[in-house]
Amino acid sequence: MNGKRKKLNGFSLGEVLLSVSVLTVGVLPVMAAMTKGFQSSLASRDVIVASGLAQEGAELVKNVKDNNVLAGSASLSAWLPSSGSTWNDCRIDAGDQVLSPGNRISCGLSASAFKLSKQSSNFLGHGGAGVATKFSRKILLDYGGSGNERVTCISAVYWGQSYTPSSIADARANCKVSKKCVYAESVLTPWGS
Numbered sequence: 001m002n003g004k005r006k007k008l009n010g011f012s013l014g015e016v017l018l019s020v021s022v023l024t025v026g027v028l029p030v031m032a033a034m035t036k037g038f039q040s041s042l043a044s045r046d047v048i049v050a051s052g053l054a055q056e057g058a059e060l061v062k063n064v065k066d067n068n069v070l071a072g073s074a075s076l077s078a079w080l081p082s083s084g085s086t087w088n089d090c091r092i093d094a095g096d097q098v099l100s101p102g103n104r105i106s107c108g109l110s111a112s113a114f115k116l117s118k119q120s121s122n123f124l125g126h127g128g129a130g131v132a133t134k135f136s137r138k139i140l141l142d143y144g145g146s147g148n149e150r151v152t153c154i155s156a157v158y159w160g161q162s163y164t165p166s167s168i169a170d171a172r173a174n175c176k177v178s179k180k181c182v183y184a185e186s187v188l189t190p191w192g193s
Contacts, residue, residue, distance in 0.1 A: 047177055050135060050157040053116065053124065054184040057137050057155025060092045063099055065151070065188050071101030076149045076190050080141065081107045088167050090139035093125040105139070111164065114138045134159040140168045149190050156183040 011019075068079045081087055081104055090107040091114055092098060098105050116137055117130035124133060140154040154172070156165045160180040165171035175181040 046134070046159060046180070047182060050159060050182045051184075053135060053137055054155045054157040054182050056094070057092060057139055057157070058153055058184040058186045060094060060096075060099070061105070061139060061141075061153045061155065062186060062188060064092070064103075064105060067099060067101050069191055073101070076151060076188065077143055078102075079104055080143055080151070081105065085143045086167075087141045088138075088165075090141055091126050091137065092139055094123060095119075095121075095125060105141070107139075107141075136161075136164075138165060140165065140171060142168050151188040152185070153188060154183050154185045156181060158182075 064079045065076065073079075079098065081090075087105075087107040089109050090105050091109060092105060096106070097103050113126060114136040115132065116124045116126060116135045117128060117132050119125045119128055119130040124130075124135065126137075135157055136159065137155060137157045140156065142152040144150040144152075152168060154165070154168050156171050156175050158164060158175070158179075158181040163174065163179040163181050165175050165181065165183070171181075171183050172185075175183045
């Protein structure tokens with residue numbers, strides 16, 4: 001032993017701890033950004049699906065009106081419920097009987113009737129034995145009357161159940177993506193007007 005220490009190659013505990021802490025400080029913000037991006041992507045998907053469902057609802061109401069006109073009904077209101085002029089609790093699906101001329105749209109329904117489920121046909125619809133989804137669709141209608149032949153239709157789709165539109169005015173003012181709600185609006189008039 002001649003008093004010389006043999007030099008060991010490697011890292012000291014302090015160097016290892018410093019490198020691990022620098023790596024952690026660098027990786028955590030990246031992971032947080034990835035998580036936030038994933039959550040934003042899921043929220044965007046919900047808005048896109050809901051927008052399509054809202055547009056589908058408005059288009060189906062137009063189809064009901066058009067089918068009744070093609071079947072010979074001169075009245076714009078032939079497919080509307082038989083009493084009243086404003087309905088804030090209606091629903092419609094692609095497979096509904098109301099799409100056939102002479103039938104009236106379903107209104108006066110309870111809150112649970114608006115929940116959409118995935119049907120065996122892989123389409124979303126109300127009721128049935130399908131798999132429940134997070135989405136609900138409500139149709140809001142306002143008939144101007146025989147002197148003002150026009151029907152304002154709002155098809156509102158909401159999810160998360162934090163907000164449910166109660167009227168056309170309420171949907172216009174409060175149905176927003178921040179409340180997990182979107183809507184499509186159309187005004188139906190007699191053909192030729």
